[in-house]
Amino acid sequence: MAHWLYKSEPSSWSWQQQKDAGAKGTEWTGVRNYLARNNMRAMQIGDKGFFYHSNDGLEVVGIVEVCALAHPDSTAKDDPRWECADIRAVRDMPNPVTLKDIKANPKLSQMALVTSMRLSVQPVTDDEWLEVCRMGGLDNPPA
DNA sequence: GCCAACGTTGGC
DNA sequence: GCCAACGTTGGC
Numbered sequence: 001m002a003h004w005l006y007k008s009e010p011s012s013w014s015w016q017q018q019k020d021a022g023a024k025g026t027e028w029t030g031v032r033n034y035l036a037r038n039n040m041r042a043m044q045i046g047d048k049g050f051f052y053h054s055n056d057g058l059e060v061v062g063i064v065e066v067c068a069l070a071h072p073d074s075t076a077k078d079d080p081r082w083e084c085a086d087i088r089a090v091r092d093m094p095n096p097v098t099l100k101d102i103k104a105n106p107k108l109s110q111m112a113l114v115t116s117m118r119l120s121v122q123p124v125t126d127d128e129w130l131e132v133c134r135m136g137g138l139d140n141p142p143a
Numbered sequence: 144g145c146c147a148a149c150g151t152t153g154g155c
Numbered sequence: 156g157c158c159a160a161c162g163t164t165g166g167c
Binding site: 007009032054055058099117118120 | 164
Binding site for chain 3: 144145146147148149150151152153154155
């Protein structure tokens with residue numbers, strides 16, 4: 001299964017809010033970027049991803065999974081171009097992994113988080129997934 | 144709060 | 156279809 005990374009500013013939508021939304025999950029609305037949208041179109045049910053706090057925190061704080069395939073973004077009713085998937089919280093990172101840690105790890109130098117700073121929904125390779133999980137203290141990373 | 148990077152928009 | 160202007164993102 002593919003892996004992803006979702007950025008959110010905690011002041012607009014935080015990890016705590018995502019967890020509070022429970023198993024039903026939430027639409028990942030508001031993406032207005034074609035690459036990010038295409039990533040969401042490629043998502044499959046059960047795909048795991050990292051939840052990253054941008055601007056404030058700058059760290060991977062949790063694991064989420066896709067619980068609905070891409071559908072029209074309800075916050076873009078007048079513009080059929082924009083779609084989003086739904087995601088739900090799976091678990092906390094035992095130790096949040098900071099952007100600083102990621103940049104300092106040579107194995108992660110090709111991560112989109114580093115190379116495509118502004119992409120808000122990005123793919124994560126299997127190797128990157130395992131490495132960040134390891135750094136975060138997850139001994140048995142979810143597939 | 145600043146500003147660089149960069150994606151999108153819109154005039155031509 | 157180019158490209159300048161503009162707006163937004165996001166690290167610092």
